[in-house]
Amino acid sequence: MATDxxxxxxxxxxxxxxxxxxxxxxxxxxxxxxxxxxxxxRLSEKYADRPAAELPLVFxxxxxxxxxxxxxxxxxxxxxxxxxxxxxxxxxxxxxxLLETLHALEDTMGTESAADAVSRAxxxxxxxxxxAELPARQREAFLLRYWEEFDVAExxxxxxxxxxxxxTHCSRAVHALAKALRSKGIxx
Amino acid sequence: xxxxxxxxxxxxxxxxxxxxxxxxxxxxxxxxxxxxxxxFAREQALGRxxxxxxxxxxxxxxxxxxxxxxxxxxxxxxxxxxxxxxxLLVLVGGLVFIDQWVSSEQVxxxxxxxxxxxxxxxxxxxxxxxGFAEYLRNAPGP
Numbered sequence: 001m002a003t004d005x006x007x008x009x010x011x012x013x014x015x016x017x018x019x020x021x022x023x024x025x026x027x028x029x030x031x032x033x034x035x036x037x038x039x040x041x042r043l044s045e046k047y048a049d050r051p052a053a054e055l056p057l058v059f060x061x062x063x064x065x066x067x068x069x070x071x072x073x074x075x076x077x078x079x080x081x082x083x084x085x086x087x088x089x090x091x092x093x094x095x096x097x098l099l100e101t102l103h104a105l106e107d108t109m110g111t112e113s114a115a116d117a118v119s120r121a122x123x124x125x126x127x128x129x130x131x132a133e134l135p136a137r138q139r140e141a142f143l144l145r146y147w148e149e150f151d152v153a154e155x156x157x158x159x160x161x162x163x164x165x166x167x168t169h170c171s172r173a174v175h176a177l178a179k180a181l182r183s184k185g186i187x188x
Numbered sequence: 189x190x191x192x193x194x195x196x197x198x199x200x201x202x203x204x205x206x207x208x209x210x211x212x213x214x215x216x217x218x219x220x221x222x223x224x225x226x227x228f229a230r231e232q233a234l235g236r237x238x239x240x241x242x243x244x245x246x247x248x249x250x251x252x253x254x255x256x257x258x259x260x261x262x263x264x265x266x267x268x269x270x271x272x273x274x275x276l277l278v279l280v281g282g283l284v285f286i287d288q289w290v291s292s293e294q295v296x297x298x299x300x301x302x303x304x305x306x307x308x309x310x311x312x313x314x315x316x317x318x319g320f321a322e323y324l325r326n327a328p329g330p
Contacts, residue, residue: 008234015226016215029222037229044237049244098196102203124214127207146204147211174200177207 002052010055011040014148018063021143024132025067035070039063060148060158064140101178130180134173137161141169142177 002010015036022032039062047058131139137159144155145166155170156163218226305312314320 004234004238007237008230011230011233015230016218016223017212019218019222019226020211020215033222033225033229036226037232040229040233041236044233045240048237048240098199098203102199102206124210124217127210128214131207131211142204143208146201146208170204171200174204174207178203 001049002055006052007044007048007055010052010059011043014056014059015040017143017147018059020128021063021140021147022067024139024143025136026070027132031070035063035066038069039066042066056148057150057154057158060144060150064158098175098178101181126184127177127181130177130184133180134176138169138173138176141166142173145170 018036018039019032022035023029026032026035039059042062043055043059047055047062050058131142134142140159141155144150144158145152150158152163152166155166159166
């Protein structure tokens with residue numbers, strides 16, 4: 001069973017990422033805060049007796065469900081279903097160089113000079129916007145796999161799909177991000 | 189060329205990890221009011237967790253003791269409830285004591301009057317005799 005401190009530390013560690021995930025989905029800060037609070041309370045009331053190691057996976061499932069509940073309440077379920085079923089038709093358009101984009105991003109993570117602070121903030125803003133623009137399933141797979149650092153199986157469990165689908169979504173998301181960032185001028 | 193030298197999956201993973209790192213940096217810069225609301229939400233959730241645990245442990249103790257009064261020993265809330273009822277018990281006890289004391293005083297005083305009447309030289313029946321009453325009215329004062 002997770003102790004109070006373990007639960008507190010866990011919630012503290014994920015609250016900002018959870019908020020951003022919810023914002024990407026619902027595009028509304030207030031609604032996202034409500035969703036995160038709802039998810040935290042559901043976790044605390046029903047799953048606080050679980051071992052601390054299980055909390056991340058359980059919480060992500062609860063957060064996904066809470067987000068879906070919000071859409072149901074807002075009566076825009078048809079819109080989200082359309083979103084969830086869309087697939088990025090990027091076949092044959094993956095010739096651009098991922099490595100170049102990677103080098104560009106590594107430059108932004110390097111030693112920061114005062115003169116580049118504003119530029120870096122703008123790059124972060126652009127990346128944030130591009131992630132928000134990803135198709136919902138690709139974004140969810142990408143965030144769970146690389147931001148929450150789940151493995152493919154765990155991501156598939158949270159998303160309720162096959163591991164192959166997770167890999168496909170992640171790959172397409174990475175290529176879409178690289179392409180979008182290059183088009184925004186993030187190049188070496 | 190470079191993508192041929194590096195396995196595609198590895199390159200994707202490296203790029204994705206880099207983007208995720210930048211997202212983390214961006215997420216750390218949330219506005220103060222959002223951070224405060226997240227903190228409030230976390231505290232609310234922790235409060236609910238404590239409440240849920242307390243209920244669970246209380247239920248477990250009651251079951252373990254078969255629901256008998258012995259649960260008070262292992263149930264901190266039981267002692268609080270018992271302590272809160274103490275002033276009421278004292279009040280009821282005091283009222284019962286006062287009622288008993290007043291009743292016994294009334295019985296005592298009635299018994300004293302009866303004893304004086306019976307022990308007097310004049311028989312009690314004399315007070316109902318009309319001639320004796322007339323005698324008392326016409327008797328000269330002391």
